Amino acid sequence: MSMKATILFANDPLITGKSLKQFVENSSTSINKVYKGGELFVVIKKTERGTKSYENVRMTAGSIARELSKQKVEYASINENALTGAYDSLEKGLVVTAFVEGWALGSYQFLKYKSIKEAFKTNLQVDGYGKTQSYINAGQIRADTAS
Template identity: 30%
Template sequence: MNINVVMIENLDEKAPFIIQKQMIFYGRTHLIQVNNTFYLTVGMNKTEKTMEDIRFLGGETRKAIDTYDITSVSINFDRLFKHYTSYSNKDIVVSFMEGWYLAGYSFLTYQMREPEHEVSLQLGTQAYEYYAEVARVRANAVCIARDLCNEPANKLTPNTYVKKIRSIFHDSPVHVEILESEEDLLKHGLEATAIVGKGSSRSPKFAVLTLKNSNASHIGLVGKGVTFDSGGTNSKIASDIGEMKMDMGGQLLSLEQ
């Protein structure tokens, strides 16, 4: 089934169907059939107009699409361009498609189920398709970080994390250096990392990623990458245990940049 995505801001807009009040509500979606054509309306009526609003609309559109057996989606961005005049067409399409791809994320590593079919996207022009590819690459970096955060702590240890980092940047211009021994850590002044790591049966690692793509001033990003942080000898309360594996989120933010 093919579906046409139509953005709706006002009741007086032209459309091949009757526009009802609930259709213009920000982020609200409705599936409509007119003869043999299907339309998904997406409400845009909102006073505040930010890039995050556009990203949200892309996400809500994707969520609605995923509830139906749809093989092809046509998205017309013209009304988005008209509504969000403070931004370039490129920024609007990239933000919308970032929301689209991020909303389609699922952590399926340990689930036994059939892979979902790919939806064919019709975006109107080659330029928009290029912008969508930019969004897909950005969203993919975020999804890699989400996958690593969602990995069980007994699966993502410092050793396996290092392997994943090397795999991610294999055949890329990013140079990966791993400080693995206590001697290396202390040599580089990383006393805290070495001392905290002594509390675990898994020795700590320190990843240094270098991308030499410019002669401009160096920019350094530092992120905490503790794969399982119990706050000492499990000093956290039981309700926090499920989030201990996510204490590496800071490093993942640095990683995806």
């Protein structure tokens, strides 16, 4: 059985029910793992307009990647429109680049001097219309250059 996670934002229609919405809103962290109907969802809290930045996008993606890799989740998917809509004050393509870059950097594991090397990386899938493939590639290249 492969483990998959779907990354959503707090305003997503799949986040229904008063108790689930309150759980996400009252959480002290910006990301929350939620099981609903046997599926794993990672819910990102709504960010305030003043805190929306490419660095915030990178940090969020890196945190999710680290958390899901610890739990050996094989892959995670995020909807391109949901991602760019959540950071609507920023340029869409650069939001995708920042998310992919943050994901790759957050997934990085330094194993050179470890005697037992158990590298595991949760793969990211950006669901959309294929118009952002160049931005996805740019994010991966930027992360590869940094690591």
